[in-house]
Amino acid sequence: MPRRIDKGKSRAYAFAGLITLTLATAGVARGESLDSASSAGKRLAVAADCVACHTAPGGKAFAGGYSLSSPMGTIFSTNITPSKTAGIGNYTAEQFARAVRDGVTPDGTHLYPAMPYTSYSKMTDSDIAALYDYFMHEVQPVDTPNRKTALDFPFSVRASMIGWNALFHSTRRFTPDPAKSAEVNRGDYLVNGLAHCDTCHTPRNLLMAADSGKPLAGGSLGSWYAPNITSDKVSGIGAWSSDELVAYLRTGHVEGKAQAAGPMAEAVEHSLQYLSDADLKAIATYLLQTTPIKTGEAKARHEYGQASADELTLRGGKPEDNPGWHIFSGTCANCHQPNGQGNKEFPSLFNNTATARSDNLIATIVYGVHREVGGVAIDMPGFGPDALFTDRLNDQQIADVSNYVLSRYGNADRVVSAADVALVREGGPKAPLAVLAKFTVPAVILVCVLIGLLVFSRRRKGA
Known part of the structure; x- marks a missing residue:
């Protein structure tokens, strides 16, 4: 890959x-x-x-x-x-x-x-x-x-x-x-x-x-x-132990908590895994004593979901009746298991911070997971439109399977649309400053025109 x-x-x-x-x-x-x-x-x-x-x-x-x-x-x-x-x-x-x-x-x-x-x-x-x-x-x-x-x-x-x-x-x-x-x-x-x-x-x-x-x-x-990494036990990482934080920083993986993907995977691969035990412990100790900041989560990100029996109850149904499950069964279940509990090589989809937020879940499906720790590559292929060796899922299909995973294994209050997937593929929400910048040049031109008209008007009056 x-x-x-x-x-x-x-x-x-x-x-x-x-x-x-x-x-x-x-x-x-x-x-x-x-x-x-x-x-x-x-x-x-x-x-x-x-x-x-x-x-x-x-x-x-x-x-x-x-x-x-x-x-x-x-x-x-x-x-x-x-x-x-x-x-x-x-x-x-x-x-x-x-x-x-x-x-x-x-x-x-x-x-x-x-x-x-x-x-x-x-x-x-x-x-x-x-x-x-x-x-x-x-x-x-x-x-x-x-x-x-x-x-x-x-x-x-x-x-x-x-x-x-x-x-x-x-x-x-x-x-x-x-x-x-x-x-x-x-x-x-x-x-x-x-x-x-x-x-x-x-x-x-x-x-x-x-x-x-x-x-x-x-x-x-x-x-x-x-995510929030203050010491808040719900919104942040206050429910993690120091040893769990050190393990995550070192490997990008803690069973029942989280797996590093995207920018965090890169930080683990190229930097954090090489830090001394003392430095990693210092980071964990510092984070666990920070001022807790609540950011509105109902419960800790790693507490969502449970195993599912859908493989037994939904098999044989029409794809249009439950498109998300059909994509999951055909594309995801082979690695993450039909009930979502994973195995020694592939993580569980419940008790996993990746399924607590729709944006990170979408990005994981689109781009995959890539990190190398201790000389061992951990790879989940991406399934977005640019996928080379896997099923290429369109925006609606990614939205369907995301909603299925969220409803069974993650935060069921999150709902994903095809437009949400397109937004993630395009780089995520635009910063307000970037949106305002689009009007900078037209605004400058408009001001110049208005000043020009004002000067012209005054000259005519003085003529």
């Missing part, structure tokens, strides 16, 4: 004031494994998951060229190898630090927050220095030229980021809370800084900046949704 799908996965709905960022479902490059001889800089690069966005499919590590699809156009990641002609080989340590933590390159160009400098800004001076040393001395230089990002007006005006940064970007570095334990502080640094979990899991305001009043309370990622 191909490892890359061109649409659907959103790593960070965090183009902040300008961009809703939508990436591919699968990762772009295999993460580098770590051993006892790995340098501090390499460990930091893995924890920050730099390779995922800065490596094009089939390309050299960190050589850029990875296309990031957004409602305002395609953004191409840059070459961050130490190439002196195409990469960052001429950057000084200070210039490197400014680019990573403040989003400004040596020539004054402002980066779009698709590069999560808003989180990296919390990195310590020593970590930035180690990261710089790694990229300059351990990464192979690649002279692949950068592909130009050319967005439509007004998003093409990078200088507009000056105003956005003034409003929403903090240059404050991480400062440990003396009232918290060293483990909690380490988790805070990872979640809200180096590993930038907050980038995906914090909702956004109208200008696409992180909503500081609801940290880690969940956010839309285009086709996917990054």
Whole structure:
């Protein structure tokens, strides 16, 4: 099964004031494994998951060229190898630090927050220095030229980021809370800084900046949704044990709870599985002590559903009488079992967070699940229109099987339409800012015309 799908996965709905960022479902490059001889800089690069966005499919590590699809156009990641002609080989340590933590390159160009400098800004001076040393001395230089990002007006005006940064970007570095334990502080640094979990899991305001009043309370990622990971026992992960959280971060799988797909699968594959036990435990400890935030769920996401006996009662019926079940029986039951309980290789569909939300369920069916952990590939093929080796289901068929799965194994209050499926395939709901931007150019033209008419009218009166 191909490892890359061109649409659907959103790593960070965090183009902040300008961009809703939508990436591919699968990762772009295999993460580098770590051993006892790995340098501090390499460990930091893995924890920050730099390779995922800065490596094009089939390309050299960190050589850029990875296309990031957004409602305002395609953004191409840059070459961050130490190439002196195409990469960052001429950057000084200070210039490197400014680019990573403040989003400004040596020539004054402002980066779009698709590069999560808003989180990296919390990195310590020593970590930035180690990261710089790694990229300059351990990464192979690649002279692949950068592909130009050319967005439509007004998003093409990078200088507009000056105003956005003034409003929403903090240059404050991480400062440990003396009232918290060293483990909690380490988790805070990872979640809200180096590993930038907050980038995906914090909702956004109208200008696409992180909503500081609801940290880690969940956010839309285009086709996917990054759930609430505060300590609330219903809306968040408060009902998880520390060991369960560590296992999930390490493998992307916890029986009776959840399986990582989309952007989370990529984070597990390329970054989280390589973190030390101490760091993963620190993340879990920090999350379990966060302020609980309720976001309206009736019960915990992993508590929905039960086994079904439909295989016995519905077999032989007409497809039009229960189209969702017929698709499930013919396409899904072979792996997930006719009653939905799964087996050692394929997860149960009930007690599974994927069936608690319709958007993530749709995205899973359309794009599949792809992650590699410990050298073992975990793959569920996608069944959308672009499927290569599986049944190709149209939007209505995906809606039918989604509704069946939700009604039997998940949140039966969720109902999916063909239009919902089409929206997921197209990258998810558009950010309000992106919708308003469509009227920017016509508004500017209208204002110019009105000003012109006003000037012409006054001149005629004065004639």
